[in-house]
Amino acid sequence: MSEINTLAAFYAFSGGALWLLGSLLFIGFDKVNTQANRWLGAFYFILACSFTQLFLEEFEIGGSFLIHLLELPRWAMLPCLYMAVTGYVSPSLPKKDKLLHFVPFLLFLVFSLVYLMPKFFNGQYHLPILPPWIGFIVRYFSFGQMVYYWIVCFLLLRRHQKNIKRVSSFTDKIDLEWLRYLLISVLVLIFIRILSISSIHVTYYSPILYFLGIILLAYSTLSQKSIYAIEAYQPPEKDGIAPQKVLNERLTAEQVEELKSIVTRKTDSEKLYLDPSLTLSVLSGKIGISTHELSYVLNNGLGKSFYQFINELRTEEAKSLLLSEDTKHLDMLGVAIRAGFNSKTTFYTTFKKATKLTPKEYIKANSKTS
Structure with a gap:
């Protein structure tokens, strides 16, 4: 038991590192990418809640109400990462419909307030019985959300790295290479989660593996470069080709x-x-x-x-x-x-x-x- 507890203590190390990292981003160690850094800081805070929850559960500290409070913001975690990535790749463009990405989180919040929170205070209440598929969604939605938003964030980064080659002859300080390593670190955490479900050996060592992934995450974040808008991007293009219909009317082959x-x-x-x-x-x-x-x-x-x-x-x-x-x-x-x-x-x-x-x-x- 003591050995298991020793390994599980790494959940506390991971959570503490994430609380510190999120605080640094919110304080503003980089004065240029402030808004994007705050979204990334929010992502780290929610991720820190998850590791704090794992630590408390492993050592049976705190009640079920506290555990549930730490779990409440989980559905907002990946949307925060998405908002951070969009802020880095297009800092000067307005973020439209950002509230839509947090609709699942708001729905889960309402569900918790109605169905889950009352039982922590009063066991005698009568609510309609929910169909089984709702319980399935509540249990596994966050995992599907992780995969979806990681893919979207990676595609946003790739598009940015292609776009800057259309407008600039230099890319070293604006290619967001550090963000690619950050997304790879997030992918490592996702893979650890998948493997820990299917393998008991990975589950046993997952606290250490998660902690190593958090170190990679922190290194990537702290090595970021400030992004200054070199010039406005052109309108979105498909397959790297400028809007042909308009230009074909303007320019002949000659x-x-x-x-x-x-x-x-x-x-x-x-x-x-x-x-x-x-x-x-x-x-x-x-x-x-x-x-x-x-x-x-x-x-x-x-x-x-x-x-x-x-x-x-x-x-x-x-x-x-x-x-x-x-x-x-x-x-x-x-x-x-x-x-x-x-x-x-x-x-x-x-x-x-x-x-x-x-x-x-x-x-x-x-x-x-x-």
């Missing part, structure tokens, strides 16, 4: 070819790509066309996103710099900055994707042939 020539010539000859903060709207202003037209020309005329188009030009610039005698004194970060990249990571990734070689391998390969 006009697309003409604009493609202007875009490539002006961007290359004036070396506009050397600006590390270059965005779709900035380039469209320099060329003299709208952002929608520029996006359409890049996607359909060149078959590239804005991110690909600009960073391929930067890669070509980097090739020249790597082999130039005038830049031999520069290290790789210096070459990256001179070529227009805003980080060495983006430089290495883009360069290797284009050449199948690292910058140093490229220098060696071309030194042998020269």
